[in-house]
Amino acid sequence: MKKPNRIKERINDKTNLLVKFNYISSAISFLFGLASVFVLKIEHVIPHVFFIYPIVNLFNVFCFKKHRSLTTMAIVTSILSLVSTLLITVFSGGIESPFIFVFALIVLAGYISTSMFGKIYIKVVLAFIISIYLLGVFDFSIITNVVPIESKKLFSLFSILFSVYLLGDVFGKNLLKTHHKLYKSKTEIEQRIKEKEILLREVHHRVKNNLQTVSSLLNMQSRNTDDDIIKAIMRGSQNRVIVMAMVHEMLYMHKNLSKIEFKPYVEELSNYLLKSLNSEKCDISLNIDIPPEIELGIDTAIPLGLLINETVTNSLKYGFIGKHKGKIDIRMEKRDSENSYVLHISDDGTGFLEDDNLEKPKSLGLRLIKSLAKQLKGHVVKDLTKTGTKYTLSFEDIDRQYKRVA
CATH class of the missing domain: 1.20.200 (Fumarase C; Chain A, domain 2)
Known part of the structure; x- marks a missing residue:
């Protein structure tokens, strides 16, 4: 009107x-x-x-x-x-x-x-x-x-x-x-924008707090059971919640309320997973190569963060069993297209079982990886020729797609 x-x-x-x-x-x-x-x-x-x-x-x-x-x-x-x-x-x-x-x-x-x-x-x-x-x-x-x-x-x-x-x-x-x-109109619009920014920051802050509360509840639930399988499931769910909480926290702290700098987010997420899941105390080095200018919206960052969480979690839990040293590489590059990217995640661990198939995944983690890739309008493949495990994800920034349609 x-x-x-x-x-x-x-x-x-x-x-x-x-x-x-x-x-x-x-x-x-x-x-x-x-x-x-x-x-x-x-x-x-x-x-x-x-x-x-x-x-x-x-x-x-x-x-x-x-x-x-x-x-x-x-x-x-x-x-x-x-x-x-x-x-x-x-x-x-x-x-x-x-x-x-x-x-x-x-x-x-x-x-x-x-x-x-x-x-x-x-x-x-x-x-x-x-x-x-x-x-x-x-x-x-x-x-x-x-x-x-x-x-x-x-x-x-x-x-x-x-x-x-x-x-x-x-x-x-x-x-x-x-x-x-x-x-007068300019002043009123600026005031409304400022009010909306404050409100949006508060929303991100509250969502982050709520997700952290959910994470704490999952942690408390896991302590009430002696079943290691249930504890592992609870721990996995807790990490996925933390992945989403980190996005809202970065949006709350960042000047741009619609996009986050993706490299610091991946660094924080990877370091958190390394500290919480490296039960074997293996000497694992993280190599993160993501252009600092890449910024992604929340609709892209959350599923991408969840996908990174699943792949890095798999590497930390299963890739370095019996090894004293290892390396995880996360590399991202922008394609010529305005909103197309390629993400490479690899480790030099023991690799994966031959019956682990992304086309017909059996584990929850692989099913999530395939589903998240689809959500990002892309596809993920495993490179069987490399030592260890390597995933290559081609995807699009779906936030920009929504803006063009609008």
């Missing part, structure tokens, strides 16, 4: 400005006509134009009350102003006439209708001004100054007053009013 209201408000502002311009210019034109007859003693053309202009212009406003077409009224006003200004300029000295500056004002009136009409209108006005100049240069008889010599200075004064009053009282006040409205 807000957008149509703003459009309606803009149309009302344009309408009020154009109607005000018509009323004031008509009144001043009529007074200028009286001054031309009784003060300046001008007998030909100019007084007639000054008297005809307000009659036609007010009739134009009256017709607008019936048809309600702002464009029609603006076009009629623009043509009438152009013809009137042209005639007065031609018969008051041509290019040397002080009234020629009124052309600048009527160009502003042309832009009231639409920017397209204003662009066309300014070209027409420029063409007329150049034509007036050429008529004077080639001494065409059409250029006739009907203003008496003794009234030229006074005519110049009236012309300047006419221009300045229209510029200041009509356009100047309106531009100032529009500026104040824009500044």
